[in-house]
Amino acid sequence: MVVPNNFRKIKCLEDLDPYAKSFLPQALWEFGSVGVEHNLSREGNRKVFDEIWLQPRTLINVSSRSIKRSLFNHTYTFPFGISPMGASAMFGFEADLNFARAAKESNIPYVMSGSALVPIEKVAEANPDVWFQAYVDADRDSIGLLADRVWRSGIQNLVITVDVAVPGNRGTALRKGFEYPIRPNIALALDALFHPRWLVKTFFRTLLSSGLPHIENYGPKRGIPIISKEAPGRKHVRDGLDWEDMKWLRDRWKGRLMIKGVLSGEDANLANTIGLDGVFVSNHGGRQLDTAIPPLKVLAEIVAEKGKMVILFDSGVRRGTDVIKALALGADFVFSGRPFLYAAALGGQEGISYVINLLADEVDRNLALLGCTTLDQLPERLA
Numbered sequence: 001m002v003v004p005n006n007f008r009k010i011k012c013l014e015d016l017d018p019y020a021k022s023f024l025p026q027a028l029w030e031f032g033s034v035g036v037e038h039n040l041s042r043e044g045n046r047k048v049f050d051e052i053w054l055q056p057r058t059l060i061n062v063s064s065r066s067i068k069r070s071l072f073n074h075t076y077t078f079p080f081g082i083s084p085m086g087a088s089a090m091f092g093f094e095a096d097l098n099f100a101r102a103a104k105e106s107n108i109p110y111v112m113s114g115s116a117l118v119p120i121e122k123v124a125e126a127n128p129d130v131w132f133q134a135y136v137d138a139d140r141d142s143i144g145l146l147a148d149r150v151w152r153s154g155i156q157n158l159v160i161t162v163d164v165a166v167p168g169n170r171g172t173a174l175r176k177g178f179e180y181p182i183r184p185n186i187a188l189a190l191d192a193l194f195h196p197r198w199l200v201k202t203f204f205r206t207l208l209s210s211g212l213p214h215i216e217n218y219g220p221k222r223g224i225p226i227i228s229k230e231a232p233g234r235k236h237v238r239d240g241l242d243w244e245d246m247k248w249l250r251d252r253w254k255g256r257l258m259i260k261g262v263l264s265g266e267d268a269n270l271a272n273t274i275g276l277d278g279v280f281v282s283n284h285g286g287r288q289l290d291t292a293i294p295p296l297k298v299l300a301e302i303v304a305e306k307g308k309m310v311i312l313f314d315s316g317v318r319r320g321t322d323v324i325k326a327l328a329l330g331a332d333f334v335f336s337g338r339p340f341l342y343a344a345a346l347g348g349q350e351g352i353s354y355v356i357n358l359l360a361d362e363v364d365r366n367l368a369l370l371g372c373t374t375l376d377q378l379p380e381r382l383a
Contacts (some may be wrong), residue, residue, distance in 0.1 A: 086115025320362025
């Protein structure tokens with residue numbers, strides 16, 4: 001494993017946090033790291049993993065073990081992927097492209113965010129197997145135009161985020177001045193100036209390379225700039241979207257269609273009934289509704305209603321044992337976000353690849369210590 005020079009003290013995903021906090025302007029760090037209101041859901045996502053215990057078996061030959069995982073007729077090298085994260089290119093230069101390249105190199109899935117600051121087409125060119133996560137409202141003409149653009153780019157896996165009927169109450173980030181678009185002011189300018197490494201490596205480099213970043217993929221055309229005094233705020237109310245819209249899109253979309261933000265077995269059953277290919281069990285990383293139940297607590301309930309769908313798990317994953325526990329409880333695949341975002345900020349593609357391998361090493365090590373040779377044996381190791 002190639003170790004970037006500034007990653008030599010990074011021995012696990014959680015080690016990234018203090019370095020990223022030091023590197024990023026405070027407003028950006030708050031936007032990426034906090035949840036909503038009292039952060040109870042964000043913290044609960046981590047704490048719930050501590051409630052699950054594993055029971056190892058010994059004296060089993062595990063020398064031929066494998067952590068490969070098949071999903072949608074593709075065998076991935078590792079059983080985890082990179083979650084969608086908005087405004088990633090504000091954290092690290094061309095982060096969305098670096099996620100795509102690192103994911104392709106490591107043979108894991110990457111879900112590109114609808115709030116990305118790099119065009120769909122450019123990311124799909126870097127990695128034709130990338131998935132796309134979209135935010136849509138109840139305007140079917142608008143949904144159709146975006147879906148057509150995604151399909152033309154060559155992407156066949158479409159994920160609709162459904163837990164954002166209205167914006168979450170991210171007061172901490174808003175107090176620091178991070179909203180869409182960011183309204184420039186003296187406090188934000190000073191914040192950036194006091195973080196010169198980010199200013200030069202990410203912001204100035206982006207300006208010189210491609211100009212002022214825009215939200216690129218909300219519709220068929222380019223969206224608003226990410227920084228502007230005059231541009232209108234982004235449309236962020238989707239309270240009219242319902243199951244009939246998903247059924248309509250299922251009938252229209254030729255590829256695989258999934259939804260993200262499912263926390264109940266009843267919703268999983270409805271998703272299966274209308275023929276969706278999968279659901280992401282997720283509470284948006286604790287960034288929408290505070291006290292929304294941690295996904296791990298409802299995972300088994302949702303797995304019981306999966307039908308023909310795949311169950312994808314997201315929210316709070318930081319350790320190899322987290323991946324192991326989610327798989328043991330029935331998830332078909334596991335995704336993580338924030339650690340890869342910090343890796344992109346600190347080390348670009350090389351940093352992301354390093355962190356992918358850190359997590360993979362933990363999963364492999366834990367599989368051996370549990371006395372398993374395949375991931376399918378994990379349910380037998382739940383205590």
